[in-house]
Structure formats: structure tokens, C-alpha cells
Amino acid sequence: MKRHDFWQGLVAAAAVVGLFGGFGTVAQAKSTAKTVTFGQLTNHNTHRLAAIRQAARQQILTQTHAKSRRVAAVYQVKLPHHMTKKATLTANGVKMNLLANSFKVKSITIPYTQLRGKILNRYIPKADRTKAVKGKVVALTFDDGPDPTLTPKLLKILKKNHVHATFFEVGQSVSRYPKISRAVLAGGNELGNHSWNHPDFNSIGTAKTVNQVMRTNRDIYAATGQLPQYVRPPYGNITAAEGRAIEQPIIRWSVDSRDWSYLNKQKDINSVMRATRNGSIVLMHDIHAPSVAAVPTIIHKLKAKGYHFVTVSQLYNNQALPGLQYFGAGDYRVAGR
Incomplete structure (x- = not known):
């Protein structure tokens, strides 16, 4: 197991899977709707795309006020696995359309605060971005x-x-x-x-x-x-x-x-x-x-x-x-x- 200086190690490790991709970009997510691919949102990082699916499951449960017995069902909802699939940037978050599902939900909008670290910072409003701890x-x-x-x-x-x-x-x-x-x-x-x-x-x-x-x-x-x-x-x-x-x-x-x-x-x-x-x-x-x-x-x-x-x-x-x-x-x- 490698040991690194805290910040040097974190930056070096993050670079491997593109975790800091887009962090230097100052552009803020626009209030007007804009279509993007999941490849753009994640810098084609499959781990990030899996994280978006994770956030989407929570949003489906929240949006439908689902009971706990429905938790297993949310893992059966078909969610994006391909980078070419598209989503929409809105004022409130990333909107994605869903295929037919048992929750009868056609689309969800995942708040930007739930996508910190999961999509590139250039797509997240500055106010919703996290700041790395110091010291x-x-x-x-x-x-x-x-x-x-x-x-x-x-x-x-x-x-x-x-x-x-x-x-x-x-x-x-x-x-x-x-x-x-x-x-x-x-x-x-x-x-x-x-x-x-x-x-x-x-x-x-x-x-x-x-x-x-x-x-x-x-x-x-x-x-x-x-x-x-x-x-x-x-x-x-x-x-x-x-x-x-x-x-x-x-x-x-x-x-x-x-x-x-x-x-x-x-x-x-x-x-x-x-x-x-x-x-x-x-x-x-x-x-x-x-x-x-x-x-x-x-x-x-x-x-x-x-x-x-x-x-x-x-x-x-x-x-x-x-x-x-x-x-x-x-x-x-x-x-x-």
C-alpha cells in the first residue's frame, strides 16, 4: 500500500481516473437548458457514470416518496451505461429521461448538490461545488x-x-x-x-x-x-x-x-x-x-x-x-x- 503526502497523493490518485477533470474551468452551469452526453459530464469515466446511477436511484425514491419495500425495485430501473446517452442541464440539476419502469417516472432531475464529485465541476454552479479541506x-x-x-x-x-x-x-x-x-x-x-x-x-x-x-x-x-x-x-x-x-x-x-x-x-x-x-x-x-x-x-x-x-x-x-x-x-x- 503506497503512502503519499496527503495533497500530493490525492491529486496524483485523482488524475488516474480523471477526478479533477474540469476543476480549473470557471464556467458556471447555465440556467437555460443545455443538452450534454454522459461522456461529457463524466469525462468518459465509467466510475463517474456509476456514481450518477447511484444518485439517480436516490432521486427516484425521493421523487416518488417511495416506501422502503421499493428499494429493491429501484435497482431494476434501467439507467445509463453508455457515454453517448444524453441528459439536460437545467437550473435545478441534471435531468435525465427514463425508460418505462415500475415507478412510472418518465424523467428525474438530480440536484447539482447530489452530483458533486460525480460530474465535472464545469457543469456544476460555483455555489454548489465543494471545497477541498485544508491542513x-x-x-x-x-x-x-x-x-x-x-x-x-x-x-x-x-x-x-x-x-x-x-x-x-x-x-x-x-x-x-x-x-x-x-x-x-x-x-x-x-x-x-x-x-x-x-x-x-x-x-x-x-x-x-x-x-x-x-x-x-x-x-x-x-x-x-x-x-x-x-x-x-x-x-x-x-x-x-x-x-x-x-x-x-x-x-x-x-x-x-x-x-x-x-x-x-x-x-x-x-x-x-x-x-x-x-x-x-x-x-x-x-x-x-x-x-x-x-x-x-x-x-x-x-x-x-x-x-x-x-x-x-x-x-x-x-x-x-x-x-x-x-x-x-x-x-x-x-x-x-
């Missing part, structure tokens, strides 16, 4: 929740310290404690998919892996009204075929606290502080009391070293794309590799 940054992530006692306690700690984190939740726990999942988002944090019941994806095959992810997407949507953007595979294991089939960015980590093995507050603190670097993604769990107890000290010590805490989306400036897996700033590869 030393670290993303705290927590797996295996929500826990009815520990997750609310952790949320209070984060709020008190003005820190936002990314939570990768297990579907069966989300179905039991949906209010806690809503509280995660209400606190300004991110919520990702960590499978339905934590199997090793490599051992169950692509079809069952997709089912694990879809069931969890459904329950997160039922709890929050939002499909999770990211997936973190249990144990970090995922095949290339599974990565393609899921069509969501895969978020791994660069700092493994091993809190699940220590179950010791001080060891957790020492482990994180020893390994954290600029642009790190830190893996912890909000189902272990010592882990949650270690968080205030970890935050205090990292702030003292000049770190700012960001969500995964902020770390990547909203440019994490389906089909790729991310380990830390400037360190990513095709899923399954």
Missing part, C-alpha cells in the same frame, strides 16, 4: 453499530468536541434501532453500509453479497429516507465482481485500532496515536465500551497535533466513486485488488 485531517469511522447504549454515548462525545465521523452500520441492528441511525445523521455524521449480519463477503459469493448490501440499504433507507453512499465490507474482504455489482464506493481504512481485540481503553488510544498520519481513515467500533471511552482522549491528542476531523466524504471532497476502494487520502485502487 492535517483524519477521518474517524465506527463499525458494527448502532448499539442502543454506546452509540448514543459516542454521539454525545462527538457533539461535545465538535467532531463529525462516519458510521458503518449493520443492517439487522439498524432495523432494531432506527432512531439511533437517524440520530447519527442528525448529528452531522455520515452513515454507511456494513452488510446485513457481518459475513465474510469472500466466502458467500457475489449474489449473497449483493443481497447483504441491498437488505442493509433498504433498512437504512427505511430509517433515514436516504440510501447510504458507501459500503465497508466486513473484515475488509471484497472481490472485484462484488465491487462491480454493488455499485457503491468501498471504504476501507489505513489505521486499524484493533480495539475489538484489545478491549482496553489505553491500548486503543496508543494504537490510534501511533499509526495516524495526515489523511488517515481510522477504524474503530461503537459496540465496545473501552473503544467509546477512548474517543475523547484520541480527539484531544490529535487536535493537539494539529489535526482536523472530517467525514469520509470531506476527506475525498465527495469524489469517492463506485467500483473503487479507498484506504486513506491518496491511496485507492479498483475494488477487489
